[in-house]
Amino acid sequence: MSNLSDGTSLEASSKNESIKAASNHLRGLIKEELIEDTPAFGDESEQLLKFHGIYQQDDRDRRKEARARGLDKHHQLMIRTRIPGGIVSPEAYIAHDEISRRWANGTLRVTTRQDFQLHGVLKGDIKKSIRAINDSLLTTLGGCGDVERNIMCCPEPLDTPFHAEVQLSISAMVAELTPRTRAYHEIWLDGEVVKSSEPEVEPLYKEQYLPRKFKTTIALEGDNCVDVYAHDLAIVAMKKTDGSLRGFNVLVGGGLGRTHNKPETFVAVAKPLAFVEPDQIVDVAREVVAVQRDYGDRTNRRHARLKYTIAERGLEWFRDEVQKRLPFELQSPEPLAWKPVDDHLGWHEQGDGRLYVGVYIENGRIADVDGVRSRSGLRRIIDELRPQVRLTAQQNVILAGIEPADRPRVEALMAEYGIEAVESIPRAIRYAMACPAIPTCGLAVAEAERALPGLIRKLAALLDELGLADERISFRMSGCPNGCSRPYLGDVGFVGTTLGKYDVMLGGDFDGTRLNRVFAPNVPITEIPSLLRPLFEAFKSGREPTEGFGNWTERVGFEALRETVVTEKTA
Numbered sequence: 001m002s003n004l005s006d007g008t009s010l011e012a013s014s015k016n017e018s019i020k021a022a023s024n025h026l027r028g029l030i031k032e033e034l035i036e037d038t039p040a041f042g043d044e045s046e047q048l049l050k051f052h053g054i055y056q057q058d059d060r061d062r063r064k065e066a067r068a069r070g071l072d073k074h075h076q077l078m079i080r081t082r083i084p085g086g087i088v089s090p091e092a093y094i095a096h097d098e099i100s101r102r103w104a105n106g107t108l109r110v111t112t113r114q115d116f117q118l119h120g121v122l123k124g125d126i127k128k129s130i131r132a133i134n135d136s137l138l139t140t141l142g143g144c145g146d147v148e149r150n151i152m153c154c155p156e157p158l159d160t161p162f163h164a165e166v167q168l169s170i171s172a173m174v175a176e177l178t179p180r181t182r183a184y185h186e187i188w189l190d191g192e193v194v195k196s197s198e199p200e201v202e203p204l205y206k207e208q209y210l211p212r213k214f215k216t217t218i219a220l221e222g223d224n225c226v227d228v229y230a231h232d233l234a235i236v237a238m239k240k241t242d243g244s245l246r247g248f249n250v251l252v253g254g255g256l257g258r259t260h261n262k263p264e265t266f267v268a269v270a271k272p273l274a275f276v277e278p279d280q281i282v283d284v285a286r287e288v289v290a291v292q293r294d295y296g297d298r299t300n301r302r303h304a305r306l307k308y309t310i311a312e313r314g315l316e317w318f319r320d321e322v323q324k325r326l327p328f329e330l331q332s333p334e335p336l337a338w339k340p341v342d343d344h345l346g347w348h349e350q351g352d353g354r355l356y357v358g359v360y361i362e363n364g365r366i367a368d369v370d371g372v373r374s375r376s377g378l379r380r381i382i383d384e385l386r387p388q389v390r391l392t393a394q395q396n397v398i399l400a401g402i403e404p405a406d407r408p409r410v411e412a413l414m415a416e417y418g419i420e421a422v423e424s425i426p427r428a429i430r431y432a433m434a435c436p437a438i439p440t441c442g443l444a445v446a447e448a449e450r451a452l453p454g455l456i457r458k459l460a461a462l463l464d465e466l467g468l469a470d471e472r473i474s475f476r477m478s479g480c481p482n483g484c485s486r487p488y489l490g491d492v493g494f495v496g497t498t499l500g501k502y503d504v505m506l507g508g509d510f511d512g513t514r515l516n517r518v519f520a521p522n523v524p525i526t527e528i529p530s531l532l533r534p535l536f537e538a539f540k541s542g543r544e545p546t547e548g549f550g551n552w553t554e555r556v557g558f559e560a561l562r563e564t565v566v567t568e569k570t571a
Contacts, residue, residue, distance in 0.1 A: 017298050019044050020146065020208040025181040025200055026051045034187065039123055040075040051147060051209070052184060053080045053140025054126065057119075060439040077126050078440060079104075079118040080143035081133055084174050085153040085167065085218075086114030086391035088138075090382050093389045095136035097379050099129050107375065110364035112227075112433060112485055113215070114152050114391040115143060119440050130188040141184045146210040148177035148289060152217035152226050155390040156344050157400035159352035165245035165278065166218060166237045172282045173216070177289060179205055204286060204293070211296030212304035214289060215255075217393075218248075222339045226393045227486050227512040229269040230254045232306040233288050235281065236336060248281045249333050250274045252288060252318065253310040256483035259302055260445075260497060267488045267515055268307040271315055272333035273322070280328055287325040291318065338511050340472070343394050345422040345430070347407070355407060356390075356400040359414070360422050363434045363449045364395030377417025381410055395433055427472060428460035431510075433486070437479025437496070444479030446496025451525060452477045455494075458529045466536055473549045474510050477502070488515050491550035492532070497522050504531060506561070509550040516550070519558060520565075531565060538564050 019028070028048045033041050041049060046056045058073035066073055081096065088096075096116050100108050105120030121129055130140055142148060151170055156163075180202050185191030202209070218235045219228035228234040234251035254270030276284050288306075295313070297304045310318050323330050345358035361374055368375045381399065382389065385406055390398040402410060414421065422430065435441070437448035456475055463469050476490035487493030489512040493505030501522045508516030520531060535553070538561075543552045553561060 014299060014301050014304075016047055016146070016301060017208050017211075019047050023048055025183055025202060025207075026145075026179070026209075027181075027183040027187070030183075031187045034123075034127060039072070041123070049077075051142070051145030051179070052130075052188070053082065053143030053145075054078070055080070055144060057440050057442055059120075060442075060444075062439075075123065076119070076440075077121045077123065079121055079126070079129055079133070079140055080111070081116045081118075081138050081140050082143045082150045083115055083138060083391060084151045084170050086155045086393075088116075088389040088391065089136070090386045090389065092133075092136035092138050093382050094379070095132050097375070099132050100375075103129050107365055107367040109436060110361060110366065110391050110395045110397060112364070112393055112395055112435075113150050113217075114155065114393060115150050116391070117436075119436070127188055134189055139184070142178055144213070146212055146214075147179055147205060148214050148216060151177075152215075152231075152393060154218070154220045154223050154225050155392050155398055156220075156223075156225075156342075156348075157350055157356050157388065157390055157398065159350050161244050162220075162237070162239055166220065169237075169245075169248075169278065169281055170218060173285050176282050176286050177204065177216075179209070204290065206293065208298070210289070210293050211298045212301060214292065214306065216285065222337065223342065224338045224512055225341055225343060227489055228254075229513060230256050230486050230489060231270060232292070233285060234270040235285075238275075238334065245278050247275055247277050248284075249336060250276060250281075250284055250288075251333070253307045253315070255305045255307040256486055256488050257305065258481045258483070260481050262302060265302050266307075267483065268311070269489075269513070269515060271310070272336075273315070273319055274330035275332060275334050276330065277328075280326075283326055283328075284322070284330075287322050290325065291321045295321070338513065341511050343396065343430070344392060344398060345396060350400065353404075354400075355402045355404055356387075356398055357402065357407075357410060358392070358422065359397045359399060359419060360425050360430060361396050362429070362453060363432075365449065366397070371418040372420075373417040374419055377413060377419045380417065381413050384413075385410065394431075426460040426464070426469060428463055428469075428475060429456050431472060432456045432475040432477075433490075434477040435479055435484040441479060443482060444496065445498055446479045446500065446502060448477045448479035448485065448496065452494075455525060455528060459532065462529055462533060463536060466540055468536060468540055471549060472510050474508075486512070490516065491548065491553075492516075494525075494528070500525055502528070504528060506535075506553045506558070507550060509554070510548050514550075514554070517558070519553075519561065534564050534567070535561060 030045045055078040062074045103125035104118040109117040215231045216233040217226045217231045231254045236249040238246045240246040250273045251270035252273045256267045258265040292306045387399040434448040434452040437444035474490040475492045476485045476487040477494040478485045478487045479496040494502040503518045504520045505516040506519040
């Protein structure tokens with residue numbers, strides 16, 4: 001019986017583990033299948049493609065028609081670019097915009113993890129697309145797959161030593177945690193196949209990489225705009241009194257994926273592990289990943305994230321295991337305090353005499369739809385003024401490095417293309433997020449991106465009617481329980497259960513520090529406004545000063561809230 005490097009037998013491991021172990025460091029048969037005149041890759045290549053930042057999908061809107069005509073699915077690919085900290089040069093933005101026009105579906109998608117996604121790319125155009133991304137000095141390697149994904153960070157472009165030092169730490173972590181395989185360059189960039197008597201090695205990921213995906217984010221002290229608690233490895237950069245970097249608080253074990261009707265799967269927020277010095281964070285990050293590599297569940301992918309390893313073995317065990325691998329002593333974690341979350345939209349000074357403007361993009365979809373032509377408008381601004389682009393964890397876009405004299409020109413172009421100033425956007429809409437879901441995501445059981453705009457406008461009108469339009473209430477919708485839009489950390493979460501129905505989640509908080517819970521299961525989307533109306537009315541009359549909606553629901557309790565809803569229905 002052959003074994004993987006962690007001792008798990010190939011027979012006992014999941015199918016994905018066998019595919020990874022036999023892939024020759026993520027090569028498999030991708031290169032051979034790439035030149036075949038077929039619309040899709042084979043099953044094993046489909047799994048390996050994820051490590052290269054590619055998901056094989058199909059257009060679910062066209063499935064029924066295809067079946068009726070006896071045709072195969074309309075196969076297509078999604079490309080995800082890995083963008084550490086969400087920082088995109090103007091040249092890289094333009095490259096992605098060109099790819100979207102030439103080979104994708106004409107839109108760019110900003111994700112909740114500061115990536116770009118390109119949807120609708122055909123197999124015959126995938127290599128050209130990835131080469132164009134690489135030419136813009138970005139990569140898709142590690143955009144998906146069982147490795148460290150994109151490392152997130154607060155995108156606010158402030159010119160301070162603190163921000164600069166954090167960026168250096170991110171760069172060092174990216175270099176340490178990126179797979180070493182040469183497969184990416186060989187397959188997509190026609191890199192030379194190096195012949196050597198020495199076998200290629202992955203010093204961190206070994207032969208079968210991680211049991212499952214691994215997500216890391218860095219928050220800045222006091223600013224939780226990246227939802228730091230949602231990640232496997234959550235890092236908070238702490239300041240000295242002079243404003244420079246003092247060190248990092250390290251938390252572990254967050255994760256928002258779960259499976260309906262599988263109680264052994266659950267969502268979790270990251271827990272404090274340690275405080276470390278600035279020059280120690282790369283070593284700590286590597287060893288946290290390594291412990292999960294060695295002890296994560298390789299037999300059940302639904303149970304393979306770090307949160308399950310910690311739940312079963314304990315946080316103290318995990319801390320001890322990380323400590324064994326380090327040449328320095330981990331310090332005790334420090335308490336954290338958060339200011340109200342700032343999404344960094346609107347105009348702000350950068351600290352270097354220049355300005356940045358945060359631009360609202362509904363559900364992250366940069367597209368020309370009706371009167372809002374964000375794709376054409378952003379391209380025009382970036383072509384003309386060459387600002388740096390930064391992607392936010394709320395799926396919005398920051399244009400940075402703008403000279404004050406150019407502000408009127410930027411505002412004029414935004415108005416010309418129907419891109420609203422943030423001050424004119426209702427708060428309920430501004431603080432809403434949805435994942436792509438149907439028609440591109442194969443996991444979605446309900447709509448999200450296409451369903452939330454109609455619902456959120458009804459909720460915004462309701463809040464306005466009740467005099468609550470200025471309240472900061474976060475609404476998040478996911479088309480399945482995997483929670484890519486982080487619905488479990490919002491004031492109000494909508495998690496799809498089947499077409500047209502959602503679990504309505506309450507009890508989280510706007511600052512993303514507490515999980516919400518199911519308040520009402522399987523609610524038809526048409527009934528959600530009437531379900532929430534009596535709660536908003538009770539919130540208005542019964543809250544304490546400055547109390548947010550999520551904190552109010554948690555304080556009042558679900559039993560009392562359900563009585564409020566029942567009373568309204570019978571009145």
